[in-house]
Amino acid sequence: MTHFVGQLIFALLLGTAGFLFGKRILQIRRNINLGRDIDLSDRKSERWATMARVAMGQSKMVVRPVAGIMHIVIYAGFILINIEVLEILVDGLFGTHRVFAPFLGGLYGFLIGTFEWLALGVLVACVVFLVRRNILPIARFRSPEMKGWPKNDANIILAVEVLLMFAFLSMNAADSIAQARILEGVWTDAHHYINAGSFPVSQWLAPLYAGLSDAGIVAVERGAWWFHIVGILAFLVYVPYSKHFHIFLAFPNTWYSDLTPSGSLDNMASVKKEVDLMMSGDPFAAPAEPAGDVPAEPARFGAKDATDLTWKQLMEAYSCTECGRCTSVCPANATGKLLSPRKIMMDTRDRIEEIGKAKDASTDHPDTADGKTLLGDYISEEELWACTSCQACVDACPINISPMGIILDMRRSLIMEDSKAPEPITAMFNNVENNGAPWAFPAADRGKWTDELSSES
Amino acid sequence: MALTVPTLAEMNARGESTEVLFWVGCAGSFDDRAKRITKAIARILHAAEVPFAVLGAEESCTGDPAKRAGNEFLFQMQAAQNIAVLNGYGVKRIVTGCPHCFNTLKNEYPELGGEYEVLHHTQFIQQLINDGRLRISDGNPFKGRRITFHDPCYLGRGNGEYDAPRAALEALDADLVEMRRCKKNGLCCGAGGAQMFKDAEKGDREVNHERTDDVLASGAKVVATGCPFCNTMMTDGVKNAEREEDIDVKDIAELIAEAADLL
Numbered sequence: 001m002t003h004f005v006g007q008l009i010f011a012l013l014l015g016t017a018g019f020l021f022g023k024r025i026l027q028i029r030r031n032i033n034l035g036r037d038i039d040l041s042d043r044k045s046e047r048w049a050t051m052a053r054v055a056m057g058q059s060k061m062v063v064r065p066v067a068g069i070m071h072i073v074i075y076a077g078f079i080l081i082n083i084e085v086l087e088i089l090v091d092g093l094f095g096t097h098r099v100f101a102p103f104l105g106g107l108y109g110f111l112i113g114t115f116e117w118l119a120l121g122v123l124v125a126c127v128v129f130l131v132r133r134n135i136l137p138i139a140r141f142r143s144p145e146m147k148g149w150p151k152n153d154a155n156i157i158l159a160v161e162v163l164l165m166f167a168f169l170s171m172n173a174a175d176s177i178a179q180a181r182i183l184e185g186v187w188t189d190a191h192h193y194i195n196a197g198s199f200p201v202s203q204w205l206a207p208l209y210a211g212l213s214d215a216g217i218v219a220v221e222r223g224a225w226w227f228h229i230v231g232i233l234a235f236l237v238y239v240p241y242s243k244h245f246h247i248f249l250a251f252p253n254t255w256y257s258d259l260t261p262s263g264s265l266d267n268m269a270s271v272k273k274e275v276d277l278m279m280s281g282d283p284f285a286a287p288a289e290p291a292g293d294v295p296a297e298p299a300r301f302g303a304k305d306a307t308d309l310t311w312k313q314l315m316e317a318y319s320c321t322e323c324g325r326c327t328s329v330c331p332a333n334a335t336g337k338l339l340s341p342r343k344i345m346m347d348t349r350d351r352i353e354e355i356g357k358a359k360d361a362s363t364d365h366p367d368t369a370d371g372k373t374l375l376g377d378y379i380s381e382e383e384l385w386a387c388t389s390c391q392a393c394v395d396a397c398p399i400n401i402s403p404m405g406i407i408l409d410m411r412r413s414l415i416m417e418d419s420k421a422p423e424p425i426t427a428m429f430n431n432v433e434n435n436g437a438p439w440a441f442p443a444a445d446r447g448k449w450t451d452e453l454s455s456e457s
Numbered sequence: 458m459a460l461t462v463p464t465l466a467e468m469n470a471r472g473e474s475t476e477v478l479f480w481v482g483c484a485g486s487f488d489d490r491a492k493r494i495t496k497a498i499a500r501i502l503h504a505a506e507v508p509f510a511v512l513g514a515e516e517s518c519t520g521d522p523a524k525r526a527g528n529e530f531l532f533q534m535q536a537a538q539n540i541a542v543l544n545g546y547g548v549k550r551i552v553t554g555c556p557h558c559f560n561t562l563k564n565e566y567p568e569l570g571g572e573y574e575v576l577h578h579t580q581f582i583q584q585l586i587n588d589g590r591l592r593i594s595d596g597n598p599f600k601g602r603r604i605t606f607h608d609p610c611y612l613g614r615g616n617g618e619y620d621a622p623r624a625a626l627e628a629l630d631a632d633l634v635e636m637r638r639c640k641k642n643g644l645c646c647g648a649g650g651a652q653m654f655k656d657a658e659k660g661d662r663e664v665n666h667e668r669t670d671d672v673l674a675s676g677a678k679v680v681a682t683g684c685p686f687c688n689t690m691m692t693d694g695v696k697n698a699e700r701e702e703d704i705d706v707k708d709i710a711e712l713i714a715e716a717a718d719l720l
Contacts, residue, residue, distance in 0.1 A: 263615020264564035267536075268529045272569065275533040279541075302527065331645040331668075336661025386658040389525045389650030390610040395641055408650075411527030425526050428654040432531055436517030437483040438654055446486045447513035450462040453496050457460040 010092035010229075017233035024240040028318055031356040035311035036299070040256045047255045050400070055254040060398040064325070067132075070125035074161070077122035078247065081168070084115050088229050098175075101196035109198035116172065116201035123165040126158045133158070140324030143333075145343040150243065150322055157244050164231045171224035172202035174209050174217050187214050193221075249319035250399045256312050257400040262391040265408060270299060302412025305373040306352040309406060316401040317349035326393035326403055332386040339386035341393035341403030347378035348406060375410045384410050385422060460503055464513035465546045477502070477509040477581075478548045480562065482555035483518050484685035490692070491554075491685035497714035498554050498578050504719050505590040509552070515542050519561040526651035533569065536561075540571035550574045552581045554710070556612040556684045557649075563616070577612055579622040579683045579709050586628045586713070597716035599629040604712075605636050605677035607668070607691060608643035609684035622683050622709055629716050631679075636671040644668050646690035653686050669694030672704065680706045 040047075053059045058075065062068035087100045101108045133141045133154055141151075176199045181187035183195065199206075209220050239245055246253075303309045306317075326341035327333050333340050351374040358370055375384075387407045394402045414420045421429070428438045436443045468475055479502065485495040502509045520535030543551075551573050553559040563575035576584075585591040604626060612618050619640045626633055638644040647657065647664025657663060668691065672680050680695070682688040685708075692706045707715075714720050 261560075261564055261616050263560040263611045265524060267533065267565060267568050271529045271533050275530070275537055278534075279537050301529070329642065331647060331664045332658070332660070334644075335647075335657075335664050335667050337658045338660075339658070382658055385655070386660070387650050388610070388645045388647055388652050388664065390645035391614045392610075392642075392645065395614050408525065408527065411525075412529055413527070415527035416530065421526065422655050424655040425651060428526070428651065429523060429528055429531055432518045432520070432523050432535065436535070437487060438518060438522050439483065439487055441487045443514050443517065446481070446516055447464065447511065449481075449486065449492045449495050450499075450511065450513070452492070453499060454459045454461050456496070457500075 004095070007093060007095050013230060013233055014089070014092070017236050020237045021240065024237070027356060027360070028240060028245075030359075031352050032311050032314045032318065034307045034352065034355060035309050035314040036307075038310040038312055040312060043259055046259055047257070050257050050259070051251055051255040054257070054398070054400060055250045058398070060396075060400075063396075063398075067129075067323075070128060073118070073121040073125045077118040077165075080118055081115050081122075083111065084168075085229070085232060088225070092229060097192040098194060098196050101194060108196055112172065112197040113200050116169065116199060119165045119168050120201045123162055123169075126161045126165070130155065130158045130162075140328040140342075143324060143327060143340055143342070145340055145346055146322070146324070150346065153242050153244070154322070156238075157242065160231060160235060160238075164228060164235070167224040167228040167231065169202040169205055170209070171221055171228060172197065172199050173205035174221035174224065175199075176202060177206055177209060177212075178214075178217050178221060181214065181217075243320065243322045246319050246321035246399065249315060253315055253319040253399050253401070256315065258402060258405070262394045262402075268301070268412070270301065300413065301416035302414070303406065303409040304375045304413040304417060306348055306355060308413065309348065309409060313402075313406055313409075314348065314352050317345050317352060319399055320345040320349065320401055322346060323398065325396040325398065326401070329392040329396045331388055331390060331392065337382075337386035338380065339383045339407075341407075344379060344383070344403045344406050345401060348374060351378050375413060379410065381414060381420065383407075384414065460500065462499055463510045464515070465510045465548075466513065466515060468510050469546060474547070475508045475510045476550065477507055478543075478546075478551045479509050479511050480551050480553040480555075480558055481511055481516060482553060482558045482685065484689075485554040486516070488685060488689070490689065494685060494688065494708040494710055495554055497708065497710040497720065498552075498582075500714050500719040501582060501585070501591065501710060501717070502552075504717060505585045507585070507590075512542065517542075519558050519566075521557045521561045522651045522654060524561070524565070525649070526654075536566055536569045536571070540566060540569060543571055543573065548573055550576070552576050552578055554578050554685070556609040556615070557686070560611040560615050577616075577618065577621070577683065579612070579625055580618065582710060582713055583621040583625040586625060591713070591717055593628045593630075593713070593716045594718050597629060599631045599679065599712060599716055601630070601632055602679055603632045603634055603675075603677045604629070604679040604681055605634050605672060605675045606639075606681045606683075606709075607636070607646065607672075607687055608640060609682070609687050610643070610645050610649050612683055613643055614641060622681070625709055625713060626681055629712060634675050634677055636675045636677075638671055644671060646684075646687040646694075648686035648690050653689075663694075663697075665690040665694035666697055669698050669700075673698060673700065678704055679712070680704065681712060682706060682708050 058072055061071050090099050091097055132138055175193065178193040179195050182193055209217060300308050322342055324342050330339060330341050384407055387404065389404060391404060394404050431438050431440050435441060481495050484491040517539055518535055519539060520532035524532035551562055553562065556577055559575055559577040562573065606622055606626060608619065645664060646668055680691050682691060688706060688708055695701050695704045695706055
């Protein structure tokens with residue numbers, strides 16, 4: 001009877017977690033799709049290769065070996081230990097215990113042993129990461145944008161991972177004690193503990209629980225089992241609200257990577273249309289409007305709000321895990337300017353979340369304008385004008401996010417929508433327009449150096 | 458013999474065509490310091506017997522600083538105008554004296570109708586050395602001197618070219634050293650993204666001063682550059698550190714031209 005109660009509670013928890021996770025995923029998907037459309041379906045084989053190399057192969061993580069290698073341990077642990085979670089799900093739903101053990105035989109012991117080593121690796125890596133974030137003077141974890149929630153978010157995740165791994169190892173330690181007592185014949189009524197697994201790491205925890213009674217062992221084993229799986233389900237619900245969502249989005253985000261050289265900046269198609277018209281020589285030429293169509297509201301030039309960005313840029317915002325490698329290599333940030341590329345990504349996510357929430361709150365009012373914009377209310381002009389477009393942030397991002405792309409799109413909005421530029425930039429524009437050079441020199445003087453060269457040689 | 462550089466217009470009038478268009482760029486045309494780099498490139502092309510011409514008064518800003526400052530209209534107007542000129546002359550091959558022009562012509566013009574083979578001058582110089590078309594003199598003044606190369610963002614990170622400029626420098630038989638931040642991790646000089654044309658935003662220090670620290674730490678006596686803007690920024694940085702007496706800032710074209718007895 002108690003069996004079924006456990007199974008029922010388990011199924012209920014699993015269903016609730018699955019529902020909440022799914023609901024949140026749909027919400028994020030909707031938010032990402034609030035961005036402008038962009039076609040990134042070309043060059044598929046290159047995209048698969050990029051995803052395999054950058055996301056699965058973590059090629060850019062290991063550029064910084066300490067963090068990179070420990071991150072790979074956590075990543076491998078996460079993926080492989082999920083095989084164990086599969087067994088936990090089956091056991092939980094059907095009231096079985098270590099259901100895979102009889103099928104896998106010796107392989108089962110090997111797998112459990114591997115998971116234990118990985119669990120230890122994850123535990124150690126998470127503790128080291130906690131130390132790096134909270135004790136060591138690593139500048140990128142102490143930037144202004146990392147105060148408050150972003151700092152807590154990171155610590156919550158790391159602490160939960162430590163606890164989950166500890167629970168996993170405790171569960172195995174208690175199980176191995178139960179198995180030993182049954183083998184010795186001192187415990188005869190514990191039917192469901194079968195002789196399975198190998199416990200290379202958790203055996204070190206066994207002395208901690210060895211003094212407990214049989215009932216105590218069951219309590220530790222079951223308690224750890226429940227803590228482990230409930231913790232994982234809670235984690236599942238938490239992750240899409242957290243910077244930690246990169247564990248899912250890193251894959252699509254790298255698949256949709258910008259495959260052009262990082263020096264290349266997109267040519268705006270909307271501008272090209274107008275320039276073509278102007279260059280065609282007929283000032284009155286205009287593309288024929290299809291009759292009867294209500295002209296769509298013309299898109300803004302550049303990005304003033306998060307919805308002016310492409311869905312890919314919004315996906316990048318949700319993919320960012322705030323590691324700060326971009327900020328740590330930014331020349332503007334390194335010299336004390338206000339710009340932090342990481343903050344650009346965090347602001348973008350916060351703003352599109354805000355827009356999404358407003359939409360959810362007023363389903364019958366499609367117009368959700370709150371008078372706020374990403375540019376102005378979140379990101380200042382001073383930040384934007386500090387960028388040297390050096391692409392160091394783009395290169396440093398372990399999952400190919402481009403903070404620079406957002407910065408330059410916002411400059412486009414400043415210039416082409418609001419005509420707002422620092423005075424010397426306006427002067428530069430005027431010079432280019434009038435003299436074909438950013439300085440006020442006449443075009444006729446361009447060849448002067450050739451005359452000088454002739455007379456010098 | 459006086460070294461004369463023809464314009465495409467002049468050649469066209471004579472019914473001649475040429476192998477290479479040397480795209481000088483605005484800094485290389487107007488800035489006195491950068492003009493010395495331009496002249497060095499011209500002397501190298503001449504010495505290697507590369508038939509080349511320039512656009513002269515018909516060259517106009519590629520639009521790079523306008524684009525990166527957010528003025529896409531102005532950029533595309535410039536691009537349309539330049540592409541009309543280049544295509545009008547049937548230009549196939551362009552060598553630029555500036556990585557910003559290089560990047561824009563190479564990556565951003567094709568979609569707008571301007572498709573050319575575009576080379577940065579350090580790439581072209583390296584090819585000339587490789588092909589034996591340029592002889593470095595045995596007694597070149599940079600032999601054994603400690604030289605470091607400052608990667609221009611739009612040549613290095615922007616287009617993945619780290620090797621050609623270094624290979625060209627190797628011909629000098631110098632003591633080449635890398636700065637702490639180099640190649641993919643190279644630190645910007647601070648001029649890109651239209652910063653050259655405005656004051657820096659409020660901060661603790663200038664980017665070029667930060668970069669000069671890397672130069673000083675490397676112990677280099679020559680900073681080799683491949684961009685007229687980097688050249689200006691690094692020259693200012695070295696001056697600010699009061700080291701202009703013992704540290705030279707020179708473009709790779711200048712170093713090679715001097716080492717090949719062309720200056």
